Amino acid sequence: MPTTNASSESTGFSPAEHAAIKQRAAELRAEGKQGAKNADGLQAVLDSIGKMTPEDRLIAERVHVVATANAPELLPKTWYGMPAYATADGKVVFCFKNAGKFNTRYSTLEFQEAARLDDGEIWPVSYALQTWSPAVEAKIAELVKASVS
Structure with missing residues (x-):
């Protein structure tokens, strides 16, 4: 997967990833009314990501890839x-809040009440994201898996 830091730059989704996303949207539409609703949700996320600044878009695209790979049951x-990932009954588990939307210095990955991250009496539910790296990818994968387990 492409990564970025101060010395490298990613182009976001690869052509193969774009093709796979479009194919999955077509499959969902073919499944009927619920499939069309899911495909519309996917398209709305992709449209939202597409409107972001290049820096935010890069991180949002990678979050999307990690989220769909590690929690395919989320829609x-x-x-x-904002791009979000929800349970079958529509409860948002987490969302990506891009820096450009609120003119902040970093984007955030925010977990909602439906996320299963409970850890005693206190636990984090929001994570700042400034750049993409293998370490960031690993942490997000861990959090996404935990949020649905």
């Missing part, structure tokens, strides 16, 4: 215009 949708 992509937008939530307040």
Whole structure:
């Protein structure tokens, strides 16, 4: 997967990833009404990501890839215009809040009440993201898996 840091730059989704996303959307539409709803949610997420600044878009694309690979049971949708991933009954588990949307210095990955991250009496539910790296990818994969376990 492409990564970025101060010395490298990613182009975001690869052509193969774009093709796979479009194919999956077509499959969902073919499944009927629920499939069309899921495909519309996926398209809304991709459209939301496409409107972001290049820096935010890079991170959002990678979050999307990691989220769909590690929690395929979650359905992509937008939530307040942000890419989000929800349970089959529509409860948002987590969302990506891009820095450009609120003019902040970093984007965040925010877990909601449906996420199963409980750890005693206190635990983090929001993580700042400034760049993409293998370490960031590994941490997000761990969090996504935990949020649905």
